[in-house]
Amino acid sequence: MGNSTVTTSRVVRFESFGGPEELQICEVPVPQAGPGQIRVRVTAAGLNPMDWFMTSDAETAARFGLSLPCGFGTDYAGVVDQVGAGVSGFAAGDRVFGGALSRAVADHVLVDVAGTIAAGGEAHRTPDGVDDRTAATLAIAGCTAAAALAVVEPGPGDTVLIGGAGGGVGVFAVQLARLAGARVIGTGSATSAGALRALGAEPVTYGDGLAGRVRALAPGGVTAAVDLHGADAAQAARELGVPDERITAIAARIDGIRPANGADAAPQAVEEIAGLVAAGRLRVPIAASFPVEQIRAAVELQAGRHVHGKVVIDL
Known part of the structure; x- marks a missing residue:
């Protein structure tokens, strides 16, 4: 998909907080990278227990700074497809992974290159030898x-x-x-x-x-x-x-x-882990992957807490 032709983007979100049954897939205008931001075309998003815990009710969501309408999922991997003004260190076509709090399950995610997972999102280069599904499980x-x-x-x-x-x-x-x-x-x-x-x-x-x-x-x-x-x-x-x-x-x-x-993890911790994966010294078992259309089933499986390994959404 070339960026010139794409005008809408799929995003998984809540119009009201609750369980997996409240998750909706919406079409929204493709977001545009502002100054200091990159736009990532997400290919995979990894699920974590905190994703559905944070969004289970309005009171919990507020503790994490989330309000409606709210996205879903935090870990992502994909490819940079737009670079905002003033950004150095990333270029279109770079493979990246990281976290963007409760908005990763979407075709496109905006990331502040100077941000944190909780504020603006963060991005790291995906090492050669680490596939996107695996990279999408690393951040949290x-x-x-x-x-x-x-x-x-x-x-x-x-x-x-x-x-x-x-x-x-x-x-x-x-x-x-x-x-x-x-x-x-x-x-x-x-x-x-x-x-x-x-x-x-x-x-x-x-x-x-x-x-x-x-x-x-x-x-x-x-x-x-x-x-x-x-x-x-x-x-x-x-x-x-x-x-x-x-x-x-x-x-x-x-x-x-x-x-x-x-x-509180050291800033380079997740890049060191990605390096261990690339070197074959650490492996991440992927228990299941689901297309985004099956987001509710994926969250139900992950929330059951009986799955050995990570659950990943393919976008």
């Missing part, structure tokens, strides 16, 4: 995993307990901890054991008695913990004698334990 989960590991700093000699290891962030956290030299024990459902082993984790089922099951796997002790689901893994780590300064959580707020937030 990669930043969140990097931020969590930066709190506990795993290394050789560490045994790290990762709660919710089979989820979207867990895919990255397990592999990054292993690349840092740590032994990883990952909690998940019984059905996720094979997927966790494939990432390099030793699987353990979550639920009552977790600390005892971890102790049996690691009689020498656990030295750090990252809870990507709730507070169960963090509490088990405390029972096993892990000091609070080597425990973090991304979803629960636990007194005495420093939370991790993707917004």
Whole structure:
């Protein structure tokens, strides 16, 4: 599609907040890149739990600065097709990926080259050897995993307990901890054991008695913990004698334990992760991809929390 002929663009959005049933596909005029912006022709958009959590009701949406009509999805990958005034460092035809809060599932997205995921969007060059579907899964989960590991700093000699290891962030956290030299024990459902082993984790089922099951796997002790689901893994780590300064959580707020937030990730973290993917040292399992027309089914699958790997929308 040449930009001269395209006048409308598909965008997935909410006219009222709620579940997947409220998602609509609309035709809108193609947005034009302003000063300091690039326009990306999106080819793939990765889904994250925060996408449907943020837009589930008006009160939650307001906490994230979202108002109606509201777009959907944050992770994107595609090709720059228009460059605004004053932009250097990007040119039409460049492959890029990144995040644009709650507006990524669209044919075109505008990104401020000096922005952040939450304000204006952000863009990184997609390395050769990383396909767009994979690039579209990196920004949110990669930043969140990097931020969590930066709190506990795993290394050789560490045994790290990762709660919710089979989820979207867990895919990255397990592999990054292993690349840092740590032994990883990952909690998940019984059905996720094979997927966790494939990432390099030793699987353990979550639920009552977790600390005892971890102790049996690691009689020498656990030295750090990252809870990507709730507070169960963090509490088990405390029972096993892990000091609070080597425990973090991304979803629960636990007194005495420093939370991790993707917004706190080092600026180059997601580019380093993309480089690891390009080098074949980190892999992202893509569980399913859907055409944008099936956005509701894609969100329902992802929101069920039983999928091992990432769900991606093709545009």
